[in-house]
Amino acid sequence: MLDERATIADLADVDLVIFSRTRSAHGAILMRECKKNNIRTLYMLDDNWFWLGREWDEYADIFTPGKPPYEHFLDCVRDADTTVTYSAPLAQDLRPHANALIVLPTNVNLSLFPPRVATNKHVTTIGYVGSLRKNMMAFDALVDIATKRDDINLFVMSNSLPPEFADVDPTRIQFEPYQFNYEGYAATVTRAAPDILVAPVGRSRFEESKCPNKFLEITACGAVGVYTRAEPYLSHVVEGETGLFADDNVVSWTNAINQLIDSPTRRRQLSEQAYQQVSREYSTTAVLPKFMEMLLKALG
Incomplete structure (x- = not known):
């Protein structure tokens, strides 16, 4: 009430x-x-x-x-x-x-995330959706990739653009302010059609107690997630089947993201398997x- x-x-x-x-x-x-x-x-x-x-x-x-x-x-x-x-x-x-x-x-209303239309785009969209985190290594990895590759663009939906992104060409960044209206949030993320989203989380009791919403919503919008190798994701994501894990260093995040950029076939496989799991257990x-x-x- x-x-x-x-x-x-x-x-x-x-x-x-x-x-x-x-x-x-x-x-x-x-x-x-x-x-x-x-x-x-x-x-x-x-x-x-x-x-x-x-x-x-x-x-x-x-x-x-x-x-x-x-x-x-x-x-x-x-x-x-x-x-x-x-x-x-x-x-x-x-x-x-x-x-x-x-x-x-926890659950996700999959009807708010309509299936994306397949395209032949040659640029991969990577990024982050959510409030800013203390664990910035995932953001550093996104920036590192964006400054070294010209076949990716960045999508960020948050309360503000992380300062780490200042070194990236702004024409390659789509920034959307975070929306608290859930239908609007889902529509915006789906419309952006990200391919890979990162989900960093700290190793505190507060953070390990969180719901695995990032896994559910990353999957719902048709993307593949790279997650911190920590709870709540360890209990919900199957590595190599429904997402990838990264350790607490920039190299690990960069390698995991690059693996997915370089293999659209694997991305599609992980996305489909994750969607089946979420639909079956968490819809x-x-x-x-x-x-x-x-x-x-x-x-x-």
């Missing part, structure tokens, strides 16, 4: 209230009101707020014990009848606080029955 705008009156005649990522004082009040009136509650969380403030200094004033947002979130977990999350590490951290815990696979259609089962359990 929209915890900042909802009122106690909105709880009338409700059987189940879903709180998503709630961390406000008002949200905690609404959660307690539900408990007082025997209204079933479900709390959903997809980021590991137990560790965010400890591992990322910029969030220390929000997500550390004693800070109001952290305490409100924890109160909501403790008061909710059921807590739902999407990764094993986060489930492990939530379990001591949750009354009942359900772990669901909204595949996950929906589990989601409905979860709602029925939450209703009691």
Whole structure:
């Protein structure tokens, strides 16, 4: 529910209230009101707020014990009848606080990513989609390749263009500001038709707790991913079958990306195999029955 705008009156005649990522004082009040009136509650969380403030200094004033947002979130977990999350590490951290815990696979709506039309283009599009990362080696690899090869262009969709890209000819970069409207986001990425996208991730507890959304969305848009050899990707990507891994150095990232640039046939094979896996295990259609089962359990 929209915890900042909802009122106690909105709880009338409700059987189940879903709180998503709630961390406000008002949200905690609404959660307690539900408990007082025997209204079933479900709390959903997809980021590991137990560790965010400890591992990322910029969030220390929000997500550390004693800070109001952290305490409100924890109160909501403790008061909710059921807590739902999407990764094993986060489930492990939530379990001591949750009354009942359900772990669901994350999902992607493949219908928002229409199949791309085959073309005979001679330029490969490589790049990155998402918020900027502390692990910049993948970006350094993209820049290194772009400055040495004239058969690639770069596509970046983020909150800003990484500073590493300043040395690349701007006519070879397609930059799109990140979109929070998911339909618009999917349409923009699909229209750009990237061939290879990188998915760097750090080796922190917060990051290993993340959903493998990059794998799902890279696959959905018809691209092939190069992923950090770390969670959450180790548990979802099969190396050499549904993507490639890179180690924590620029050479490893560069080699993996170049392998895919130089072999369109292999790219197509990996893309098709990844799409089959995502469609079978992580599409909204595949996950929906589990989601409905979860709602029925939450209703009691």
